[in-house]
Amino acid sequence: xxxxxxxxxxxxxxxxxxxxxxxxxxxxxxxxxxxxxxxxxxxxxxxxxxxxxxxxxxxxxxxxxxxxxxxxxxxxxxxxxxxxxxxxxxxxxxxxxxxxxxxxxxxxxxxxxxxxxxxxxxxxxxxxxxxxxxxxxxxxxxxxxxxxxxxxxxxxxxxxxxxxxxxxxxxxxxxxxxxxxxxxxxxxxxxxxxxxxxxxxxxxxxxxxxxxxxxxxxxxxxxxxxxxxxxxxxxxxxxxxxxxxxxxxxxxxxxxxxxxxxxxxxxxxxxxxxxxxxxxxxxxxxxxxxxxxxxxxxxxxxxxx
Amino acid sequence: xxxxxxxxxxxxxxxxxxxxxxxxxxxxxxxxxxxxxxxxxxxxxxxxxxxxxxxxxxxxxxxxxxxxxxxxxxxxxxxxxxxxxxxxxxxxxxxxxxxxxxxxxxxxxxxxxxxxxxxxxxxxxxxxxxxxxxxxxxxxxxxxxxxxxxxxxxxxxxxxxxxxxxxxxxxxxxxxxxxxxxxxxxxxxxxxxxxxxxxxxxxxxxxxxxxxxxxxxxxxxxxxxxxxxxxxxxxxxxxxxxxxxxxxxxxxxxxxxxxxxxxxxxxxxxxxxxxxxxxxxxxxxxxxxxxxxxxxxxxxxxxxxxxxxxxxxxxxxxxxxx
Amino acid sequence: xxxxxxxxxxxxxxxxxxxxxxxxxxxxxxxxxxxxxxxxxxxxxxxxxxxxxxxxxxxxxxxxxxxxxxxxxxxxxxxxxxxxxxxxxxxxxxxxxxxxxxxxxxxxxxxxxxxxxxxxxxxxxxxxxxxxxxxxxxxxxxxxxxxxxxxxxxxxxxxxxxxxxxxxxxxxxxxxxxxxxxxxxxxxxxxxxxxxxxxxxxxxxxxxxxxxxxxxxxxxxxxxxxxxxxxxxxxxxxxxxxxxxxxxxxxxxxxxxxxxxxxxxxxxxxxxxxxxxxxxxxxxxxxxxxxxxxxxxxxxxxxxxxxxxxxxxxxxxxxx
Numbered sequence: 001x002x003x004x005x006x007x008x009x010x011x012x013x014x015x016x017x018x019x020x021x022x023x024x025x026x027x028x029x030x031x032x033x034x035x036x037x038x039x040x041x042x043x044x045x046x047x048x049x050x051x052x053x054x055x056x057x058x059x060x061x062x063x064x065x066x067x068x069x070x071x072x073x074x075x076x077x078x079x080x081x082x083x084x085x086x087x088x089x090x091x092x093x094x095x096x097x098x099x100x101x102x103x104x105x106x107x108x109x110x111x112x113x114x115x116x117x118x119x120x121x122x123x124x125x126x127x128x129x130x131x132x133x134x135x136x137x138x139x140x141x142x143x144x145x146x147x148x149x150x151x152x153x154x155x156x157x158x159x160x161x162x163x164x165x166x167x168x169x170x171x172x173x174x175x176x177x178x179x180x181x182x183x184x185x186x187x188x189x190x191x192x193x194x195x196x197x198x199x200x201x202x203x204x205x206x207x208x209x210x211x212x213x214x215x216x217x218x219x220x221x222x223x224x225x226x227x228x229x230x231x232x233x234x235x236x237x238x239x240x241x242x243x244x245x246x247x248x249x250x251x252x253x254x255x256x257x258x259x260x261x262x263x264x265x266x267x268x269x270x271x272x273x274x275x276x277x278x279x280x281x282x283x284x285x286x287x288x289x290x291x292x293x294x295x296x297x298x299x300x301x302x303x304x305x
Numbered sequence: 306x307x308x309x310x311x312x313x314x315x316x317x318x319x320x321x322x323x324x325x326x327x328x329x330x331x332x333x334x335x336x337x338x339x340x341x342x343x344x345x346x347x348x349x350x351x352x353x354x355x356x357x358x359x360x361x362x363x364x365x366x367x368x369x370x371x372x373x374x375x376x377x378x379x380x381x382x383x384x385x386x387x388x389x390x391x392x393x394x395x396x397x398x399x400x401x402x403x404x405x406x407x408x409x410x411x412x413x414x415x416x417x418x419x420x421x422x423x424x425x426x427x428x429x430x431x432x433x434x435x436x437x438x439x440x441x442x443x444x445x446x447x448x449x450x451x452x453x454x455x456x457x458x459x460x461x462x463x464x465x466x467x468x469x470x471x472x473x474x475x476x477x478x479x480x481x482x483x484x485x486x487x488x489x490x491x492x493x494x495x496x497x498x499x500x501x502x503x504x505x506x507x508x509x510x511x512x513x514x515x516x517x518x519x520x521x522x523x524x525x526x527x528x529x530x531x532x533x534x535x536x537x538x539x540x541x542x543x544x545x546x547x548x549x550x551x552x553x554x555x556x557x558x559x560x561x562x563x564x565x566x567x568x569x570x571x572x573x574x575x576x577x578x579x580x581x582x583x584x585x586x587x588x589x590x591x592x593x594x595x596x597x598x599x600x601x602x603x604x605x606x607x608x609x610x611x612x613x614x615x616x617x618x619x620x621x622x623x624x625x626x627x
Numbered sequence: 628x629x630x631x632x633x634x635x636x637x638x639x640x641x642x643x644x645x646x647x648x649x650x651x652x653x654x655x656x657x658x659x660x661x662x663x664x665x666x667x668x669x670x671x672x673x674x675x676x677x678x679x680x681x682x683x684x685x686x687x688x689x690x691x692x693x694x695x696x697x698x699x700x701x702x703x704x705x706x707x708x709x710x711x712x713x714x715x716x717x718x719x720x721x722x723x724x725x726x727x728x729x730x731x732x733x734x735x736x737x738x739x740x741x742x743x744x745x746x747x748x749x750x751x752x753x754x755x756x757x758x759x760x761x762x763x764x765x766x767x768x769x770x771x772x773x774x775x776x777x778x779x780x781x782x783x784x785x786x787x788x789x790x791x792x793x794x795x796x797x798x799x800x801x802x803x804x805x806x807x808x809x810x811x812x813x814x815x816x817x818x819x820x821x822x823x824x825x826x827x828x829x830x831x832x833x834x835x836x837x838x839x840x841x842x843x844x845x846x847x848x849x850x851x852x853x854x855x856x857x858x859x860x861x862x863x864x865x866x867x868x869x870x871x872x873x874x875x876x877x878x879x880x881x882x883x884x885x886x887x888x889x890x891x892x893x894x895x896x897x898x899x900x901x902x903x904x905x906x907x908x909x910x911x912x913x914x915x916x917x918x919x920x921x922x923x924x925x926x927x928x929x930x931x932x933x934x935x936x937x938x939x940x941x942x943x944x945x946x947x
Contacts, residue, residue: 138320138324141321142321142324142325142328144562145321145325145604145607145608145611146325146328146562146604146607147561147562147565147566147603147604147607148562148566149562149565149566149569149570150565150569150584150599150600150603150604151600153569153584153588154332154588154596154600155332157588157591157596158332158333230448234448234450237450238450238451238452238566238570241450241452241570241573242569242570242573242585242588243585243588243589244588253450256450256452256453256456259456260452260456260574264460265456265459265460265463265464265471266460266464266471268460268464268465270460273456273457273460274457277449277450277453277456277457280448280449280450280453281445281448281449281453284447284448284449285444285445285448288444288447288448289444524727525722525724525726525727525728526727526728526729526730526731528683528722528728529722529728529729530730531683531714532681532683532714532715532719532720532722533714533715533719533741533742533745533791534711534712534713534714534715534716534742534745534746535711535741535742535745536711543741544730544733547732547733548730548731548732551732621732622732623731623732623775623777624731624732624775624777
């Protein structure tokens, strides 16, 4: 039995430096992630399509816009055209590869805009509170109510459907759900003690928001970004299908638009109809899995056995 | 007590509607590529019609007068004149909205009932084949663009198997002996579009219902019900499901935007004569008055539907009071 | 014949890492009208014992051995159907923290009425009349029958739970820390109520608690549990004044005595054993100041040291 009156030697406590703590955290995160099969599947899809988009056009430098001769129209797959040709004799496989850059590029750039707006509004609204919060939230609510596809279509029609306009249109209309999520997270972070301490030592609001709130809200934003990307890619696909895409940079959505308007369905040209759609499905699935995996990672409450 | 909640929600809806009106107005006036200016520069426009337009829209007057004019016209039920159809926008929308309501209505009912039913089944049989299957189905259908499902279904079931007509709401040029035959004809045309539209949402509802019900089954009151000696069937039916339905109501209102997007896409694919297809045509032809009118009507419907969902939720959840 | 005879009950749980012996050989009896307290630290197996008796174990748990004789019928072995009929009708249970034990979207009165309709075959009207009487018994305004749980205060909810537990006139009521989540005044109210009702209806009670003062107030006898086993069993006076087991002694002395000297409250060093990998011999020996070599080798069994007073200890249990 230990005699409380006699001073016992303290056990060795290892003091961990900031670097060590971060390293440990990353190791933990990677370990948890690896055990999550869904997450790994998402990562592999993400990597696959990323590679296709980045180096695909370099490996297969076929021009997707090259129109073929009359008898090359809507050919089923053969040795020269691995996935056949479309309604203007263009090579479907080439279009698919170059389309990956467009679809993914638009999706990711639009997502960037969405996340920036959503985070700014969410953190400001949640942290500052009061009248600012009410006004910003009312604003957000209106954007949530406005039906997104009609809004995007109208904006695209008014502004013209160049590739940059599409990115802006998608980016500027999709931020409302992100803003709400970020705001909710900000509200819970706001209550924590270290915020009070920062205020007590005289830090101003912007400093606190940038240095303290943002890093704590960031993991959630990261997970949300991935899920938003999936939706952005779907949005672009829909916009293009309905004719609002950029013809000079055909995305997968544009390919489906051409497929539909040229009546590929009635001719049974599945090589034209299926691949772009499958790519979209693949990418969206991959991103969704990845996003869910990250969400579970950052929010232990969501982990299911 | 619940009256407070109701008043709050209605007031909210009205305020939102007001802001939507403002946005709708400015969207078509302030954007680059001012449609009215374009209208006036249209070489086909005669000087008389140009003058009339100027008067109608109060061009040249200060913006608040123009806006006031717009509101006045709205209150009189005037949404302007369509370029394409040379008819009042209100009349066109009034006709075309019926097929859309039919399509969306059927799709909503199918996806809801199917989603709830499958969701319950999946939650009850957690981890087993049916659960895994429905989960996979949900994720897959959620990742598919709605129109793509439509196109594939048309290609396969209509063209390849000729089971269903490829487009339209009725077989043109046919005269039916009885209204039953006419209804059957519409139903045949409705089948594929409604199926495509409901598939994506079905997946979502299955997921939400499943998760919601699974969460409820871990609650304490379920253990109490078990301790009281009730069968699992009874507990799920009378205790868990009423609680699990609450998140479903919330989700339905969130999905409205999705439903509309889907309707526009499906109506385009199937040439279904509703306002989704109308929007597509208006876009193609840059018929701005029509676009503006459709946009306003759709937004109003969404606000209304949200309000109904809120009220329904307030009715179902006894914890909601003033 | 005793009302309840638990004989060598063993309940094990399957965890990823192995088998957890949550209850490992628990034996006690309960007569009609008697109240027994199951006392011990968190995780000692008290709740699991209650869940075993009512067969409400989660799917990872199962009864690995022993009998649970209720009026001569072994509950551990009867069918699912028969067990459902026994539930609430003969044995009812009030769980810890009534905050969520009531269905939030169902009226409180209806939740009580449904169980009366199930077991007694009454119709809605008759059941609601019984509910009215029950509300009066637990001193809740009967107008509240048509209210929802969120309109009740914490204490009221717990009283409603007790009313519900009594609805079918059970022979045995199990209370799993029924007052832990409530403040002291309300606690006293609830305990007095339970006492009064029990005596009126000649109900037996198993009261699960970690609070010795609660045990002293309401029960006739007590079983001190440690790591899934009973280490001491006897009347409440035996436990409080004539305790023998080192663990019981520590428990009793960790409560300050109002009339006693002002001295430091002793605490029990160490922590409860890991039930995945329990120590050899007596499970308490790592924390016990009286442990001898024998304690590390063999498990002590419950031995009667005086009339109806049992202890499981090598050192103090009368052998040595």
